Amino acid sequence: MSVTNTNKMFLYARKSTDVEDKQIRSIPDQILELREFAKRENIEILEELIEKQSAKIPGRPVFDSMIERIEKGEACGILAWHPDRLARNSIDGGKIIYLVDTGKIKLLKFPQFWFDPTPQGKFMLTIAFGQSKYYVDSLSENTKRGLRQKALRGEFPSWAPVGYLNVIRDRRKIIIVDKKKAPIVVKALEMFATGNLRIMDIGSFLAKNGITTRGGKVIPSDQITFQLLTNPFYFGHFRFKGEVYEGIHTPIITKKLWDQVQKVVKRRSKVITKERIHKPFMGLFRCGECGYMITAEMKKGFTYYRCTKKSKVIKCTQLFTREEDVDKQLSDNLLTVSLRQDWADKMLDKLSLEEKYVAQSCQVFVQSKKDEIKLINDKLQRLLDSYLDQVIDRDSYLIKKSELLSLKKTLEEQIINFQHSQNAWLEPMKQWIVEATNVANIAREDNLEEKKVLALKIFGSNSTLKDRKVCCEALNPWSALRADPPTRDSVRKRGFILNHSSQY
Ligand SMILES: [Zn+2]
Numbered sequence: 001m002s003v004t005n006t007n008k009m010f011l012y013a014r015k016s017t018d019v020e021d022k023q024i025r026s027i028p029d030q031i032l033e034l035r036e037f038a039k040r041e042n043i044e045i046l047e048e049l050i051e052k053q054s055a056k057i058p059g060r061p062v063f064d065s066m067i068e069r070i071e072k073g074e075a076c077g078i079l080a081w082h083p084d085r086l087a088r089n090s091i092d093g094g095k096i097i098y099l100v101d102t103g104k105i106k107l108l109k110f111p112q113f114w115f116d117p118t119p120q121g122k123f124m125l126t127i128a129f130g131q132s133k134y135y136v137d138s139l140s141e142n143t144k145r146g147l148r149q150k151a152l153r154g155e156f157p158s159w160a161p162v163g164y165l166n167v168i169r170d171r172r173k174i175i176i177v178d179k180k181k182a183p184i185v186v187k188a189l190e191m192f193a194t195g196n197l198r199i200m201d202i203g204s205f206l207a208k209n210g211i212t213t214r215g216g217k218v219i220p221s222d223q224i225t226f227q228l229l230t231n232p233f234y235f236g237h238f239r240f241k242g243e244v245y246e247g248i249h250t251p252i253i254t255k256k257l258w259d260q261v262q263k264v265v266k267r268r269s270k271v272i273t274k275e276r277i278h279k280p281f282m283g284l285f286r287c288g289e290c291g292y293m294i295t296a297e298m299k300k301g302f303t304y305y306r307c308t309k310k311s312k313v314i315k316c317t318q319l320f321t322r323e324e325d326v327d328k329q330l331s332d333n334l335l336t337v338s339l340r341q342d343w344a345d346k347m348l349d350k351l352s353l354e355e356k357y358v359a360q361s362c363q364v365f366v367q368s369k370k371d372e373i374k375l376i377n378d379k380l381q382r383l384l385d386s387y388l389d390q391v392i393d394r395d396s397y398l399i400k401k402s403e404l405l406s407l408k409k410t411l412e413e414q415i416i417n418f419q420h421s422q423n424a425w426l427e428p429m430k431q432w433i434v435e436a437t438n439v440a441n442i443a444r445e446d447n448l449e450e451k452k453v454l455a456l457k458i459f460g461s462n463s464t465l466k467d468r469k470v471c472c473e474a475l476n477p478w479s480a481l482r483a484d485p486p487t488r489d490s491v492r493k494r495g496f497i498l499n500h501s502s503q504y
Helices: 027-040 061-071 090-101 119-130 133-152 182-193 199-208 221-229 255-267 269-274 323-335 341-388 394-423 426-444 448-459 488-501
Strands: 008-014 044-051 077-079 107-109 164-169 172-177 237-240 243-246 294-299 302-307 464-466 469-471
Touching: 008 027, 008 061, 027 044, 027 077, 044 061, 061 077, 061 090, 090 119, 119 341, 133 237, 133 243, 182 199, 182 221, 182 255, 199 221, 221 255, 221 294, 302 323, 323 426, 323 448, 323 469, 341 394, 341 426, 426 448
Parallel strands: 008 044, 008 077, 077 107
Antiparallel strands: 164 172, 237 243, 294 302, 464 469
């Protein structure tokens, strides 16, 4: 193994050739950020290299010559904006990992991604190099199309509201009336239609009859308004992605009763706006223009998000964005960091191999330490014998004994620490892979609260909303999965590129 002795690194910037992606900086921006980063981290740059070719297919002139020069020992590492700037295919990604393994690359630095040359770090890097966007695109497009078709057929493509149940009959997902809860819901709607009750009274009526939140609490008024009082589902229609469809499910109330309820809701609308309205994405976004928090407002049964405009300095010009719009974009963003099932399976396989390997090398290490301990025990015995035979005096005996005991303790600790450190990353990594595979499911479902919790986990609290566009940046380790958002171009090329990028 030949190891480089220079401390200089290559700065590598690559333009995004396939995608006009807001989140990927232009080349001058990348270089500027990298130079600043290098200054902060005390990195000496040998040369700035700029590539104009896609990293999805192997064979880029600048990249290839850089690798060659690193192999010759000209530089000790690479500085790039994110691993996806360096490689987007398994061959180039593999080259880099190999150079890390053989010590030719001592450092890999990314402002957008933290890498360390441990098994875990290399594992994450492999993911960042290979994660393909194309699967994600087609999956989300097809699912969306499928859901809309389902809605057009009159089947509500989501979780049924209280009073109904989602069941599977003859391998088809259908929605049936919940015989236990439906009468309670009907009673609640009838009561509210009289105009004598407040929404919170309806909440306590439902709670008394066993209809609560999952946590067993009274359902908040905003949810009662949105999901019960103004939900056309109960008379046979349903709302889906901002549109109303005619359903094929069994109504449990008449349209007449529903109209009466709407009248009361309208009359009480002043009261309702004072009560907390349904706003699942509250606290998730900041305004991209002025930086203040985004809040929600309900109008005509739909939720809108808008800037709180609390700034006294900036006169914010941002308008309202519909919840369906925010939801769609947020879901797309979530999909960019979801992990494909076949990848997850391969990674989990790789992890169990790693686990076996770790267990083996652990055993070898532990055995050698145990052998050393056994030697010490023998020495201790001989030492005691010498002392008893009066070959050595008491002081020498005590000094030597304490030396040997201290050495023994160190070895024992090394065994424990080694076992711990070798396995420490495997379990969390497994959990994370499973979690990352589930992202796509949550993104495709309509549980907005769940989406918000997930979004906070993945993007932190730096997501913004500006000009009706949602902007999120994934944190580590999620940023390893980051795939470019879909474009018409990428969809067109998908058939060709899949063969290249789907190999692990
Ligand atoms: Zn604003």
